[in-house]
Amino acid sequence: xxxxxxxxxxxxxxxxxxxxxxxxxxxxxxxxxxxxxxxxxxxxxxxxxxxxxxxxxxxxxxxxxxxxxxxxxxxxxxxxxxxxxxxxxxxxxxxxxxxxxxxxxxxxxxxxxxxxxxxxxxxxxxxxxxxxxxxxxxxxxxxxxxxxxxxxxxxxxxxxxxxxxxxxxxxxxxxxxxxxxxxxxxxxxxxxxxxxxxxxxxxxxxxxxxxxxxxxxxxxxxxxxxxxxxxxxxxxxxxxxxxxxxxxxxxxxxxxxxxxxxxxxxxxxxxxxxxxxxxxxxxxxxxxxxxxxxxxxxxxxxxxxxxxxxxxxxxxxxxxxxxxxxxxxxxxxxxxxxxxxxxxxxxxxxxxxxxxxxxxxxxxxxxx
Ligand code: RAM
Numbered sequence: 001x002x003x004x005x006x007x008x009x010x011x012x013x014x015x016x017x018x019x020x021x022x023x024x025x026x027x028x029x030x031x032x033x034x035x036x037x038x039x040x041x042x043x044x045x046x047x048x049x050x051x052x053x054x055x056x057x058x059x060x061x062x063x064x065x066x067x068x069x070x071x072x073x074x075x076x077x078x079x080x081x082x083x084x085x086x087x088x089x090x091x092x093x094x095x096x097x098x099x100x101x102x103x104x105x106x107x108x109x110x111x112x113x114x115x116x117x118x119x120x121x122x123x124x125x126x127x128x129x130x131x132x133x134x135x136x137x138x139x140x141x142x143x144x145x146x147x148x149x150x151x152x153x154x155x156x157x158x159x160x161x162x163x164x165x166x167x168x169x170x171x172x173x174x175x176x177x178x179x180x181x182x183x184x185x186x187x188x189x190x191x192x193x194x195x196x197x198x199x200x201x202x203x204x205x206x207x208x209x210x211x212x213x214x215x216x217x218x219x220x221x222x223x224x225x226x227x228x229x230x231x232x233x234x235x236x237x238x239x240x241x242x243x244x245x246x247x248x249x250x251x252x253x254x255x256x257x258x259x260x261x262x263x264x265x266x267x268x269x270x271x272x273x274x275x276x277x278x279x280x281x282x283x284x285x286x287x288x289x290x291x292x293x294x295x296x297x298x299x300x301x302x303x304x305x306x307x308x309x310x311x312x313x314x315x316x317x318x319x320x321x322x323x324x325x326x327x328x329x330x331x332x333x334x335x336x337x338x339x340x341x342x343x344x345x346x347x348x349x350x351x352x353x354x355x356x357x358x359x360x361x362x363x364x365x366x367x368x
Pocket of ligand 1: 051053
């Protein structure tokens with residue numbers, strides 16, 4: 001009798017386990033996988049040419065392109081910094097005429113590209129933004145490198161790390177005035193400084209724009225030094241701006257006096273951390289961002305996947321992701337990549353000489 005009861009119990013347990021598994025399988029469908037070998041013409045359109053981070057994104061996209069054995073072309077094209085917005089519009093319009101299958105954009109403006117990106121979508125062209133989005137109605141979805149609110153707190157924490165609790169004056173050296181990523185990050189940082197007493201002594205005195213042009217950024221950094229005699233820190237949320245500001249401080253022999261921080265590329269910033277011209281900076285992998293963007297665009301353009309909240313898919317070596325509502329843009333969808341990496345003199349050995357890909361140092365708790 002005891003034996004019978006035990007057997008019965010076993011059967012019940014097995015049945016329960018099986019049904020739980022089935023329910024889970026229904027809740028959690030298998031991630032969508034890309035079928036290699038499609039024939040798609042895909043355009044990778046970063047903000048500008050001549051920026052190392054966009055070349056790294058291109059490398060990542062080429063890696064995915066090869067892996068997915070796409071028979072079509074991967075076209076890399078972008079305007080020069082002096083023609084940033086009209087240049088992007090021209091490239092989108094030309095891509096529509098060429099009847100490409102997907103356009104992957106890091107946008108120089110949130111609104112002005114909309115007529116063209118919407119026209120592309122009406123023509124059944126997949127429009128995925130990455131790095132810097134357009135307004136939600138002009139894209140299928142956005143590949144967010146990291147959470148945009150988190151960029152604000154990472155920058156605020158680096159400023160606090162460098163200036164200490166006594167704080168001091170700092171200025172922001174941004175890229176172009178209309179870049180949606182830059183503006184969202186600056187707003188997030190400002191909001192945090194206002195809301196949270198921890199940052200009460202950090203005094204933001206100005207925001208200037210170097211247009212992601214090395215010379216303009218260099219001159220803007222020098223302009224800040226002239227305008228604010230008590231300036232203690234330049235915070236540049238752009239890889240072009242931070243390297244130019246560090247170079248300007250180096251040339252002016254101001255490295256001990258005015259700190260430089262922000263979002264930088266390890267390969268461009270190593271010398272400035274070593275010589276004390278930059279104290280700390282953060283970034284994510286642009287190669288991965290290009291790779292993930294390509295995978296998502298390929299999945300959408302082949303109709304293997306719809307751009308809808310809750311859809312889960314596999315992006316090759318990067319693993320599984322889920323499309324979610326973008327908390328920073330009402331009505332927008334995003335795929336969130338991450339992580340943020342934090343670079344400074346303390347972890348120099350971990351990241352130096354590793355190249356930008358070998359240099360992933362997880363952001364510490366302080367940076368979050
Ligand atoms: C520059 C560009 C880019 C931004 C990085 C951090 O290269 O402005 O859009 O993501 O900096």
